[in-house]
Amino acid sequence: xxxxxxxxxxxxxxxxxxIYYIKQLDRQKFRKFYQFVRQTRGxxxxxxxxxxxxxxxxxxxxxxDYFVFRFYEKSDEERSEWAGTGFIYEYHLKMNPKxxxxxxxxxxxxxxxxxxxxxxxxCTIEDLxxxxxxxHKVLHNPSGRIVIKNALGQCGWDVEVLKSKGDDIAxxxxxxxxxxxxxxxxxxxxxxDLAKLSASGLNTVRVITQLNKNNEVExxxxxxxxxxxxxxxxxxxxxxxxxxxxxxxKTYGAGVYSDITKEDVSEHPVSGVALSGFQIPFxxxxxxxxxxxxxxxxxxxxIGWDVAISESGPEFIEGNHNWCKILWQxxxxxxxxxxxxxxx
Numbered sequence: 001x002x003x004x005x006x007x008x009x010x011x012x013x014x015x016x017x018x019i020y021y022i023k024q025l026d027r028q029k030f031r032k033f034y035q036f037v038r039q040t041r042g043x044x045x046x047x048x049x050x051x052x053x054x055x056x057x058x059x060x061x062x063x064x065d066y067f068v069f070r071f072y073e074k075s076d077e078e079r080s081e082w083a084g085t086g087f088i089y090e091y092h093l094k095m096n097p098k099x100x101x102x103x104x105x106x107x108x109x110x111x112x113x114x115x116x117x118x119x120x121x122x123c124t125i126e127d128l129x130x131x132x133x134x135x136h137k138v139l140h141n142p143s144g145r146i147v148i149k150n151a152l153g154q155c156g157w158d159v160e161v162l163k164s165k166g167d168d169i170a171x172x173x174x175x176x177x178x179x180x181x182x183x184x185x186x187x188x189x190x191x192x193d194l195a196k197l198s199a200s201g202l203n204t205v206r207v208i209t210q211l212n213k214n215n216e217v218e219x220x221x222x223x224x225x226x227x228x229x230x231x232x233x234x235x236x237x238x239x240x241x242x243x244x245x246x247x248x249x250k251t252y253g254a255g256v257y258s259d260i261t262k263e264d265v266s267e268h269p270v271s272g273v274a275l276s277g278f279q280i281p282f283x284x285x286x287x288x289x290x291x292x293x294x295x296x297x298x299x300x301x302x303i304g305w306d307v308a309i310s311e312s313g314p315e316f317i318e319g320n321h322n323w324c325k326i327l328w329q330x331x332x333x334x335x336x337x338x339x340x341x342x343x344x
Contacts, residue, residue, distance in 0.1 A: 014057050017086045021056070021063045033067035036261050041072055048072070055079060060086035068258050068326055069335070081335030088325040091340055095210075095302035096321035103297055104321040107151040107183055113297060117289050119315040120308075121186040124151075128173050128184060138184050139166035145187035148176055154322075161187060161231045188317075191281045191309045197273045201227030204306045205244065205286060205314075208323055209294035210343055211301040217291040220302075220339060223331050224251055224280065228269055235327055240265065242275050243331040249283025252276050256331050286314045293319070302343070304328075 038048060052066045059071075061084025066072070069082050083091070096104065103113045111122050121141055123134035138146060141164065150158040158181070165172065176182070187202075194203045208220040222244040225233040233239050240255035254264035255275040267274055280286065290305050293316070304323025307314045329336050 011057065014060060014086060017060075017062075017089075018053075018056055021085070025063060030064065030067075033064070033260055037067065037072050043072070056086075060084055060090075062086065065326075067260050068330065070260065078335070081337055082329060083325045083335065083337040083340060085325070087337060089322075091344065092302065092322050094344060096300040100297070100299040101321040104300060104303060104319045105152065107149070107153075107318055110316075110319055114293055114316055114319065117293050117316045119310075119312070120188050123184050125173060125176050125182045125184070128169055128176075131169060135169070135184075136166070138186050139164050139169070141186035143187040143189050147185045147187050148172075148179070148181045149183050149185070150179075150181055151183045159232055188308045188310055188315075191311055193279070193281055194309060196271065197278065198227045198268055198271055200229050200270070201231040201233055201239075202308055202317075203227055203233050204308050204317060205280060206241075206323070206327055207286060207290040207305045207307060208328060209290050209303050209305065211294060211298055212343065215295070215298055217294045219246055219287065219290070221328055221332075221336075222246060223327055224278070225306075225327070226255065226268065226275070235324070235330075240268075240275075241327055241331045242278075244280060246287075249280040249286070251278040251280070253331065253333075256333075258326055258330065281309050282313050289314060289316070 034048065037043060038045070051072070052063060055061050055066050055071050056063065059079050059082065061069070061071070061082065065084040069084070071079050103109050108124060111118050121134070121137040123138045127134040144164055146162055146164045148160050148162060153159065158179070176184070190202050197203060203224065203226050206223045206225060208222070210218045210220050212218055223241045224244055225235070226240050226242070227233040228239050230237055230239055235241055235258040238257070238259065240257055242251040242255050243253055244251055253276060254266050255268070256264050266276065286307050286309070290307070293305065294303060300321060302323070304320035306317040306320070308317050
């Protein structure tokens with residue numbers, strides 16, 4: 001393919017992406033960030049719209065990426081280092097083909113495929129209807145709470161935490177059916193150190209594994225996702241994240257939001273616990289299970305594992321075939337696109 005043909009192909013592809021970005025756009029958040037940048041940077045509407053579109057086509061990013069990655073304050077060279085929505089979509093498609101990624105995309109399939117790494121009780125809505133052993137185990141778990149969700153849900157959306165009422169299964173089934181939920185899980189009681197950091201929700205570790213050309217497991221990074229007055233810990237839901245040193249399992253740097261109107265924080269906004277230097281419990285075990293799991297179904301080569309940590313050790317909540325490029329790059333405040341070239 002010559003240079004001109006490649007240019008036309010990329011232009012057409014990114015035009016299709018742009019249409020998708022517009023259709024999926026959170027318009028309220030876009031307006032909020034747009035006005036924030038205009039007010040703080042003094043840019044005209046014409047300049048800002050032109051600069052956003054330029055970045056979409058030149059750097060293969062999404063409309064919201066422009067704000068979240070703070071492209072409005074970066075040079076062209078700095079922008080080129082960030083893996084945006086278009087680029088990471090193409091990367092995940094190569095690493096985790098559509099024919100095999102269902103093991104990760106569907107949480108019910110995930111719990112079956114990666115059962116040895118899942119300790120908490122789970123059951124489907126069909127199990128509840130049958131009132132079988134799986135349902136009984138979930139409804140009468142030690143925490144006294146359950147989590148209900150959509151097995152195909154993402155980013156912590158479509159998740160509810162309820163008190164467990166094992167004597168009223170019919171009401172639970174109706175509630176789940178009305179919400180479009182099909183999965184029920186035991187609420188995990190997290191490690192006391194993590195509870196001290198933030199008790200509002202389950203705080204998890206994201207570990208990203210990558211198989212190299214020799215089918216050896218490499219770790220692309222690890223981040224601690226921390227809830228802030230929320231029962232979920234996703235950045236997209238208004239929470240914070242900090243990077244983790246792979247060698248020690250200690251956090252470093254400030255906590256970051258994906259909301260550009262919020263400043264980084266050195267302490268948890270509610271608990272006051274320092275975010276840098278926090279030791280992740282069972283760190284060695286976390287890395288061990290991530291590497292073991294990465295080899296279990298090597299047809300999926302690049303996976304973002306969400307790891308919960310209880311007093312008895314780590315376990316998986318889910319695996320992500322489309323792990324978040326924002327969570328990967330934003331906490332370390334630099335673009336990591338070059339890291340992925342060697343695997344493509």
